[in-house]
Amino acid sequence: MADKQISLPAKLINGGIAGLIGVTCVFPIDLAKTRLQNQQNGSRVYTSMSDCLIKTIRSEGYFGMYRGAAVNLTLVTPEKAIKLAANDFFRHHLSKDGQKLTLFKEMLAGCGAGTCQVIVTTPMEMLKIQLQDAGRIEAQRKLMPQVAGGPVAAKSPTAMQLTRELLRSKGIAGLYKGLGATLLRDVPFSIIYFPLFANLNNLGRRGEEGSSPFYVSFISGCIAGSTAAVAVNPVDVIKTRLQSLTRGTHEDTYSGVTDCIRKILQREGPTAFLKGAYCRALVIAPLFGIAQVVYFLGVGEFILSFLPKRQN
Numbered sequence: 601m602a603d604k605q606i607s608l609p610a611k612l613i614n615g616g617i618a619g620l621i622g623v624t625c626v627f628p629i630d631l632a633k634t635r636l637q638n639q640q641n642g643s644r645v646y647t648s649m650s651d652c653l654i655k656t657i658r659s660e661g662y663f664g665m666y667r668g669a670a671v672n673l674t675l676v677t678p679e680k681a682i683k684l685a686a687n688d689f690f691r692h693h694l695s696k697d698g699q700k701l702t703l704f705k706e707m708l709a710g711c712g713a714g715t716c717q718v719i720v721t722t723p724m725e726m727l728k729i730q731l732q733d734a735g736r737i738e739a740q741r742k743l744m745p746q747v748a749g750g751p752v753a754a755k756s757p758t759a760m761q762l763t764r765e766l767l768r769s770k771g772i773a774g775l776y777k778g779l780g781a782t783l784l785r786d787v788p789f790s791i792i793y794f795p796l797f798a799n800l801n802n803l804g805r806r807g808e809e810g811s812s813p814f815y816v817s818f819i820s821g822c823i824a825g826s827t828a829a830v831a832v833n834p835v836d837v838i839k840t841r842l843q844s845l846t847r848g849t850h851e852d853t854y855s856g857v858t859d860c861i862r863k864i865l866q867r868e869g870p871t872a873f874l875k876g877a878y879c880r881a882l883v884i885a886p887l888f889g890i891a892q893v894v895y896f897l898g899v900g901e902f903i904l905s906f907l908p909k910r911q912n
Contacts, residue, residue, distance in 0.1 A: 610900030611688060615681030617899055618891035622680075623672045625890070626883045628653060628665035630672075633879035634732040637840045640851045641868050645739045649879050659742075660735050668731030671759045675724040679717055684895060687713035687794050706795035714790030715783065722782045723775035726766075727759050729843045737846050781839035781857055788835070789828045797824035797892065817896045818889040825888030826881040833880055834873035837864070 623630075632652040639645065646652035656664045690709035695701055701709070734756040757765070766774030797820050804816030812820070829836075838860045847853060852867065854860035864872050 607901070607904070608685060610898070610904055611685040611895075612681040613900035613903055614895045614898075615684040615891070616677030618684075618894040619676035619680035619887075620673060621894070622887035622890045623669065623676050626886055627669045627672065628656075629879050630883045631656070631665055631667060631732045633876035633883060634729055634840055635736040636879060637837045637876040638733050638736060638844055639875070643740060643851055645736055645743060649882075655739065656735060659739060664735060667735060667756075668728040668759070671724060671727045671731065675720055679720040679724060680891060682720060683713050683717040683790070684891065686716040687790065691794075701798075703795055706798055707791045710790035710792070710794035711787055713794065714787035717790075718779065718782050718786055721786060722777075722779050725782065725839070726775055726777055726843050727762055729840060730762055730845055731756070731759060733844055733846065778839050778843040781835060781842050784857070785832050785835040785839055789832045792828040792831055793824050793888065796827060797821055797888075800824060801892075811896070814893050814897055817892040821889035821892035822885040826885040829880045829884035830877050833877040836880060837873050837875055 629649065632646075632649045635652055636646060636649065646655060653665060660667070687709055690712040691701060691706070694705045694709055738756075763775070770777075800820035800823060801812050801817055804812040804820070806812070838857055841852075841860050841864075842854055842857070852863050854863060
C-alpha cells in the first residue's frame with residue numbers, strides 16, 4: 601500500500617464505503633458472535649451460530665439480526681477510514697525512498713493504525729454490544745427466569761438512550777469502558793493483519809512495478825483478516841464480557857481484564873476464550889476483503905473526480 605499514493609479524502613471515502621458494505625453483509629454473524637461470547641455456564645441459550653440466528657429470527661424477526669447495526673453503520677465509516685488511512689500514513693513515513701518495508705516496520709505501522717482506531721472503536725463496540733446482547737437477555741428471561749432474574753423486561757433502550765444514560769451517570773468514561781481490552785485486541789490484530797495482507801498481496805503482483813488484481817487483494821484481505829481475528833479472539837471475549845452492562849442474576853461480573861481472565865479460567869475453562877472464534881473469522885474475512893478491494897480499486901478517487909476542483 602505504501603507504493604500507491606492516494607489523497608487523504610480518497611482514503612477516508614474508501615474506508616467508509618468499505619465499512620458500510622462489509623458491515624451490512626456480515627452483521628448478523630457478528631450478532632451471533634457477541635451472544636455466544638457472553639453466554640456463561642448454566643445460562644446457555646444458543647448452542648451454535650446457526651442455532652443463535654434461527655432463534656433470533658423466530659423470537660425477534662428478521663431485523664432482530666440487525667440489532668445495533670445502526671450504531672455500526674454510523675461509526676464504521678470513521679473507524680475503517682482511520683484504520684486504513686493511519687496504516688497507509690505510517691507505512692509511507694516509515695519507508696525510505698519508496699523502498700519495501702521490513703517486517704518490523706510493517707508491524708509498527710499496523711500498531712499505529714490499531715492504536716488510532718480505538719478512539720472510535722471503543723464507544724462503537726460499547727453501544728453495539730448492549731443492543732446485540734439485549735435479545736439474549738430477553739430469551740434467558742423467557743426460557744430460564746431463575747437464571748435471568750425475573751420477568752421479561754421492558755422494551756430495550758435505543759443507542760441514543762444508552763449514550764445519554766452513560767454520559768449522565770459516568771461521563772465520557774462510560775462510553776470508553778473496556779478501552780484497555782479494546783487496545784489489547786485491536787493493536788495485535790493490526791500488527792498481524794497489515795503485514796500479512798501486504799505480503800500475501802505482493803505474491804500476486806504483476807511484475808516489479810505492477811499492482812495485484814482485485815481478486816488477489818480480496819483473497820489476501822480475507823486470509824489475513826480471518827487469521828488475525830482468530831489469533832486475538834481470546835481478548836475479544838474478554839472485551840465483550842467487560843463491556844456488557846446487563847447480565848443474568850447468576851452470571852459473573854468483572855472488575856477488570858485480570859479479574860475477567862481469572863474467573864473465565866476458573867468457571868468455564870480455557871476453551872471459553874475461543875467462543876465465537878469461527879463467527880469472528882466469518883465476520884472479519886469478508887469485511888477486510890471488501891475493504892481492500894474498495895481501497896485498491898480507488899473508489900474514493902473515482903467519487904472525488906466528480907467534485908469541482910478548487911481554484912488556486
